[in-house]
Structures are given as C-alpha cells and as structure tokens.
Amino acid sequence: MPSKPPLPITMDAVYAAPGYLFRRMQQIAVSIFMEECRSFDLTPVQYAALIAIHTHPGIDATRLSAVIAFDRSTLGSVIERLQAKDYIERKPAPEDKRIKLLYLTKPGAAILRDIIPAVERAQARMLEPLKPADRKALMGLLVQLVDLNNEASRVPLRAEDALEHLGKSG
Amino acid sequence: MPSKPPLPITMDAVYAAPGYLFRRMQQIAVSIFMEECRSFDLTPVQYAALIAIHTHPGIDATRLSAVIAFDRSTLGSVIERLQAKDYIERKPAPEDKRIKLLYLTKPGAAILRDIIPAVERAQARMLEPLKPADRKALMGLLVQLVDLNNEASRVPLRAEDALEHLGKSG
DNA sequence: CCCAGATCGTAAGTATACTGTCAAATTAGA
DNA sequence: TCTAATTTGACAGTATACTTACGATCTGGG
Numbered sequence: 047m048p049s050k051p052p053l054p055i056t057m058d059a060v061y062a063a064p065g066y067l068f069r070r071m072q073q074i075a076v077s078i079f080m081e082e083c084r085s086f087d088l089t090p091v092q093y094a095a096l097i098a099i100h101t102h103p104g105i106d107a108t109r110l111s112a113v114i115a116f117d118r119s120t121l122g123s124v125i126e127r128l129q130a131k132d133y134i135e136r137k138p139a140p141e142d143k144r145i146k147l148l149y150l151t152k153p154g155a156a157i158l159r160d161i162i163p164a165v166e167r168a169q170a171r172m173l174e175p176l177k178p179a180d181r182k183a184l185m186g187l188l189v190q191l192v193d194l195n196n197e198a199s200r201v202p203l204r205a206e207d208a209l210e211h212l213g214k215s216g
Numbered sequence: 217m218p219s220k221p222p223l224p225i226t227m228d229a230v231y232a233a234p235g236y237l238f239r240r241m242q243q244i245a246v247s248i249f250m251e252e253c254r255s256f257d258l259t260p261v262q263y264a265a266l267i268a269i270h271t272h273p274g275i276d277a278t279r280l281s282a283v284i285a286f287d288r289s290t291l292g293s294v295i296e297r298l299q300a301k302d303y304i305e306r307k308p309a310p311e312d313k314r315i316k317l318l319y320l321t322k323p324g325a326a327i328l329r330d331i332i333p334a335v336e337r338a339q340a341r342m343l344e345p346l347k348p349a350d351r352k353a354l355m356g357l358l359v360q361l362v363d364l365n366n367e368a369s370r371v372p373l374r375a376e377d378a379l380e381h382l383g384k385s386g
Numbered sequence: 387c388c389c390a391g392a393t394c395g396t397a398a399g400t401a402t403a404c405t406g407t408c409a410a411a412t413t414a415g416a
Numbered sequence: 417t418c419t420a421a422t423t424t425g426a427c428a429g430t431a432t433a434c435t436t437a438c439g440a441t442c443t444g445g446g
Contacts, residue, residue: 127431
C-alpha cells in the first residue's frame with residue numbers, strides 16, 4: 047500500500063483562516079482593553095457583567111449569562127471576584143431559595159461611571175488602523191455574522207427572553 | 217457638589233462594541249471548530265501548533281510561539297499535551313543545552329493529514345451565513361486590521377524573523 | 387400531596403491566556 | 417577571560433471558557 051502524498055500545508059493558509067484571525071483579533075482586543083483600563087483593574091468580562099447588572103438590577107446569574115452570552119460556570123467565579131471587590135452584592139430571592147439576585151453597589155456604580163471613557167478609548171483603538179468607512183463595514187459584517195451564528199455557539203445570546211421572567215413585562 | 221448625572225448605559229452599546237463582537241466571534245469559531253473536529257480530540261491551538269511544527273521541523277518553543285502568535289507560557293502546556301498524545305517529540309539541541317527542538321511524530325503527521333478536511337469544514341461554516349462577497353470583504357478587512365494591530369498585542373506575530381535563526385537562510 | 391423532571395448555584399477537571407519570577411545556559415562586552 | 421546582559425524553558429498565580437456532575441429547590445402531573 048503506497049503512503050499517502052504529503053499535503054501542501056503552509057502557515058500562510060493558517061494566517062488567512064477565519065478561525066485564526068478571530069482568535070488573533072480577540073487577543074489584540076483584550077490586550078488593548080487591559081492597557082487602557084489598567085488603573086481600574088477590571089477585565090473585559092467583568093466590565094460587561096457590571097454593565098448588564100447595572101442595566102438589569104436584580105438579575106440572577108443564569109439570566110445574566112444569557113444576556114452577555116457567557117458560559118454559566120465561568121460566570122460564577124466572575125461574580126465572586128466582583129463581589130470580593132465590593133462592586134456587586136447578592137441578595138437571596140424571597141420567592142425562590144435557589145436564586146441570588148445581583149445588584150451594583152455604590153463603588154460598583156462609581157467605577158462603572160469612571161471607566162467608561164477608558165473603555166471607549168480602547169474600543170476606538172481596536173479599529174483605529176482602518177479607514178472610517180472600513181471600520182463601519184467591518185462592524186456591520188461582524189454584527190451580521192455574530193447574529194446569524196448565534197445558535198452555533200455554546201452559549202447563545204438571549205438578550206430579550208432572559209428578562210421576561212423578571213417581572214418586567216410578560 | 218452635585219452628584220454626577222447617570223450615564224445612558226445600554227446593552228445595545230455593548231452588543232455593538234468591537235471588543236464584544238470579537239470575543240463573541242472567537243467563542244463561536246472555537247465552538248464550530250470543536251464540533252467539526254470532535255472525533256480528533258484536538259483544540260484549535262493544538263492544531264495550529266502541529267501545523268507550525270510540520271512547516272518548521274526542529275523549531276524550538278520560543279520561536280514557535282512567535283510563529284503562531286501564542287503566549288510562551290501557555291505554549292509550554294500545549295506542547296506537553298501534544299507530547300503526551302505522542303503527536304510531537306522534543307530533542308535536545310546539540311549546540312545549545314537550553315533548547316529543545318520540536319518534531320512531528322508519525323502519528324502527529326497522520327492526524328494532521330486526517331484532520332484537515334474537518335478543519336476546512338469548520339472554517340467554511342464560520343463564514344457560511346454571509347454572502348460570498350461579504351465573506352471576502354470581512355476576511356480582507358480582518359487581515360488588514362490584525363496586521364496593522366500586530367504590535368498592540370502582547371505576543372506579536374513574527375512569522376519570518378523567527379526562522380532566521382534556524383539556519384534556513386540568514 | 388407526592389414524586390419526576392426541570393432549574394439554580396456550585397464544584398471538579400481540562401484547556402487557553404497572560405503576568406511574574408527563576409535557574410541554567412549562552413552570548414557580548416570590558 | 418571574567419562578568420553582565422540575554423535567552424530558554426519552567427513554574428506559580430490569576431482569569432476566562434467549557435464539560436460534567438451534584439445537591440438543593442421548585443414545579444407540574446397524577
């Protein structure tokens with residue numbers, strides 16, 4: 047039995063692969079975020095969690111994970127760290143002993159207010175190398191792709207549904 | 217002193233932020249990769265490392281990290297796992313006792329050959345929801361952005377330089 | 387009312403990612 | 417040549433990400 051022919055494998059093929067580019071871009075984005083927000087000692091994930099808790103006070107951890115498309119298990123430790131920094135507090139829900147409701151503390155609201163300019167600088171820096179028209183084009187395509195691929199991820203985003211159980215509307 | 221006015225913070229602003237979209241897309245990309253390659257028990261990172269070692273036999277860990285833009289500390293454990301699976305082997309360099317040279321084993325070369333179709337299916341699926349013209353546009357913009365932001369990341373890609381010390385040319 | 391199934395939080399185990407530090411080895415400079 | 421700076425690989429520590437599992441709790445069907 048003859049051995050199979052060698053494959054034309056090149057690094058250039060890797061460098062042009064969508065998966066590689068997404069990983070690399072994520073790496074760069076986190077790096078820029080951490081640089082701009084160094085003095086606040088908040089990670090991108092912790093920042094997103096704070097925003098969501100600010101927007102939905104009294105949300106529980108499971109619904110929070112759906113609102114920011116986080117893995118539920120990971121979120122546990124993120125919440126612990128935010129609580130250790132005194133940025134959020136957890137209160138038991140009176141009608142369900144399993145659930146702990148999440149609220150921003152005063153320091154949490156304060157750091158959120160203070161960090162916003164740094165976050166916006168970071169977001170701007172990520173796209174800075176592109177021409178303005180290209181930035182818009184890229185964001186437009188990414189919004190589409192992320193939305194259309196939502197179900198493909200382990201933790202689909204459930205922005206609206208997640209809140210329907212909180213007594214906000216129906 | 218009056219208290220500062222509340223900020224108009226919304227989740228929609230988060231959903232449209234570049235950093236959020238990059239994180240989300242990376243999440244989705246890994247998920248699709250793992251799904252297509254489930255039977256091979258290889259992560260995207262391990263796959264990229266195998267490709268690079270195949271392309272540059274005898275590379276050392278430090279240069280490998282530059283070639284695939286990985287953190288060097290992380291790469292240590294990646295190499296350990298690949299070695300444990302018998303996909304690569306490490307040989308001490310005769311002229312430098314610090315260095316261990318990396319080579320693919322026969323099983324390593326075999327799995328690389330066999331996994332390629334699954335990887336290509338995964339890469340295609342990531343972009344599938346977009347129209348073909350949009351796929352090209354997105355990839356073009358991303359290649360640009362990643363390249364122009366290369367130095368902004370903690371582990372800049374050094375595709376060429378990294379090989380100049382391997383005796384390939386000069 | 388009672389049990390089956392679902393849900394919530396938590397934890398253990400694996401893998402990536404980055405920060406530091408450290409010792410051994412190599413190289414460069416005085 | 418002897419030493420200072422650098423390089424390499426290893427390790428410890430933190431944080432994200434996902435899987436599976438488990439106990440506590442709630443809910444619904446009978």
